[in-house]
Amino acid sequence: MTKNKVTVKINGAEYTLTGDESEDYLFSIANFVDKKVKEILYGNPKHSNTSSAVLSALTITDELFKTRREVEVLKRSLSEPEEKIKKLKRDYEELKEAYDRLKEEYESYVKLQQEKEADVNTLKKDYDELYENYIKNNSEYEKLIKENAYLREQNEKLEKEISQTHENIANLKDQLLESQIELVRVKKDLKDLKELQSKKRGI
Template sequence: MNMVTVFINGIEYNLKGDEQEEYLHKVASYVDKKVKSIIKNNSKLSTSSAAVLSALNVADDMLKAQEKEGQLSGRVEELERVGKVYEDQISSLRKQLRYTEELNAELKIKLKNSSSSEALKEKDEKISKLEEEIKIIKEEAQKYMNENTKMVAQNKELKFQVQSGKYKIIDLQHKLEENQISLAKERKKKNALLNNGVK
């Protein structure tokens, strides 16, 4: 367990935690900025009142980050579903393409074996139609593959954002805990001062 000495609004605190010292200083700095910002906006506030308002601000940041993470998770799931649909469509188009190419090959073989000029003309037309179908199917398959590639990239980016959001929530939870510790210490000092004043 690490222990560091930090200053929050000019008051010294000893923080203990399993995290690295650098992280504990970062948490303390965050809380210090929140408290100073609140006191700057209302100089009549006591340190304990500023600590409470800081805790509320940190809790607000954390809840908003959790909400955003939930939204991003939903978007990732939606993109995964759409990506699956595109993959199924691409697979279906590939099957159609193979079937059409096989028909085209069969017609070409039959065409070579046919001697009738009318039959040749008819088969030429069928080949042209099949070639046009192949072209359309290839274009559709390419379109779906391009869209699928974009969806995969977007999905990857959203997963990264979700992971970042989780880390941010963890960070905010730590900051909230440290703020609560700071508030408890401030109350303890205040009570001690009040008790000393009563005596």
């Protein structure tokens, strides 16, 4: 796959970036790092390019760590609604099973009483009460279904937020890498300058 290659400026210096991402993306991370470096230099003009690059890397790393913590909080918050839904579903299933068992017992008893020509009024009253409870529980279950739909909607929103957070983390990682590359370059330039000055003094 052909890599994209762009020339960007960071704090007035030109750098060549290559990557699989789009050119717009490469320009955006360069602009981000450039903005960070300029903010630090604006706040304290005494900073050198090296110190401003290091402080920029620290600032970006701080943002990355904070974003990671936010992602962990979001992940934990996603598990709570799912557990609640599972518990409510288990409770409903237990109520429904109990109702089905009682209904079956009632029908068997009614059949037996009919065969014996017995009075089933009392049992029917119990059955009606049980049926009313079942209707009530069924209504509660429908509410749970609506709540479940709401929770799923919230879950989808959280997943979108996490996806966006992951993208931000990826951006921060790339920005940090560019800052580290810049720092290595600055250190090399500084070393070359010292060697040149040393040679001049030797002459």
